[in-house]
Amino acid sequence: MAKKDKYLVGLDIGSTKTSILIAEIEGEFVKFLALGAAESKGLRKGLIVNLDSTVSSIRRAVEEAEGVANVPVQEALIGVAGNHVRGVNSRGGITLGPRPRDIEREDVRRAVDAARNISLPEDREVLHVLPHEFIVDAQDSIRDPVGMVGQRLVANVYVVTSSIAASQNLVTAANKSGILISDTVLEPLASAEVCLTQDERDLGCCLLDIGGGTTEIIAYGGGVVRHIGVVPIGGDHFTNDLAVGLRTPTPEAERIKRRHGWAASSFITDNGAIEIASVGDRPPRAIFPHMLTDIIEPRAMELLSLIRDDL
Ligand SMILES: Nc1ncnc2c1ncn2[C@@H]1O[C@H](COP(=O)(O)OP(=O)(O)OP(=O)(O)O)[C@@H](O)[C@H]1O
Ligand SMILES: [Mg+2]
Structure with missing residues (x-):
């Protein structure tokens, strides 16, 4: 965007339509400015099957949104979904030192990093690492361990991975339409951010995104993501x-x-x-x-x- 930190743009390339949303950042809030949508035929089950038609549908959606918001789109976040996305539970930890000490934010980051360190086939990459709980010495079920005292910090996380080629093709399509991609986001996770309340996540619930060709599933329990899945019917x-x-x-x-x-x-x-x-x-x-x-x-x-x- 013209002023990089002033606007937020989200791009969703679906199998029936491509949508782009432009929002303005106002302090802690984001203000909706415009939505552009165009029919899309270049995607199937989250994978690009026709690059040219994907590029042209991105261009049409962007033009529409730019016209309404009167802001040129240069950079966007892109949604990733489809049956190349997988989620696995993982665990990893760090030793804090010879004697118990206060846990700092940096320790939490290192423990999560240790947990995300799973062996992946060459064609896959980590999309998100979603912490489930932390364990400080013998105490488990900790949501945020910062400030607690301990000798060993373990993180239980849910690691979401995706096919590098599938994500890269989405980025290439966006680049060919003149848009830089600043980050990739799992679409069901973004939907859940918008649609689910914290109470629903705590009590446990399942959110379905019934698209054109697939249905994305994301299930929460105890406030955190427990499962993601996709069914090939839409x-x-x-x-x-x-x-x-x-x-x-x-x-x-x-x-x-x-x-x-x-x-x-x-x-x-x-x-x-x-x-x-x-x-x-x-x-x-x-x-x-x-x-x-x-x-x-x-x-x-x-x-x-x-x-x-x-x-
Ligand atoms: N009012 C409605 N009642 C029933 N189905 C609807 C309605 N409106 C849209 N649909 C269906 O929703 C589907 C499109 O949903 P959506 O726009 O979320 O898909 P997409 O994001 O392009 O696809 P995907 O996520 O599978 O790549 C189409 O199959 C369409 O027929
Ligand atoms: Mg969709």
Whole structure:
């Protein structure tokens, strides 16, 4: 951005749309300025399959947001997701010295560094290290050990890793669109920051991001991330089922799904006929809401059972 620390820009390249958000930093707060979105077809399950079309959808989204915010975008944070992302529990620690002493912020950083030191295949990198708890000598379940006294500090962490090539291709696409990438963020983690309250994270909850081609899962318990996962079913599967099942063009299936679709028949309130386009030159037909649910509900059940298996 023009003044580097004044603005915050987030870029999300999805399999159906690319979004860019521009915000202004005002002290401790960020103020929303603009959102730009463009249809995207260059990504599948978090991996770029067509670089040129990804670049052009980033450009279109950026132009839209720049026009509204009246700020040129030069640098952005980019979201990473998809089934190349994995999470593993890890543990590591440091000895503080021959005698117990006060634990400082730097000690915590070193303990977390020791815990993140897992052996990774050459094609993978660490995206995030999320501390679960700290153990000072024999005392466990410590959230923040700074200021406590001990001889040994151990960190239990959740290490999120991603494919270097997959992340690099996203960065390359952004660079080709004229944007530098300052950092990468796991998308479900960013969603959780926005959508979940601390109480929900403490009590335990699961957040789903049902995208076009995949559903991202992030589960919290005791205030921290316990699990991340991805299921290869998203909204586009529902649309395709409707297009095939009702013999209608895909854009019409998408429209009908959004306007009239319910995930379960018990939600249906209006049983009136719905006009739907046919394929080819055939005239439009009338269908009824339960015919949509008959197709949507099994797919929703499949999605939920895969999510349960993943958890
Ligand atoms: N009102 C709605 N009702 C049902 N489904 C919807 C609605 N609006 C959008 N969708 C579906 O959401 C999906 C797109 O979601 P989203 O924009 O989060 O995907 P994406 O981020 O581009 O994809 P991904 O995260 O899989 O790469 C599409 O399949 C679309 O049909
Ligand atoms: Mg998405």
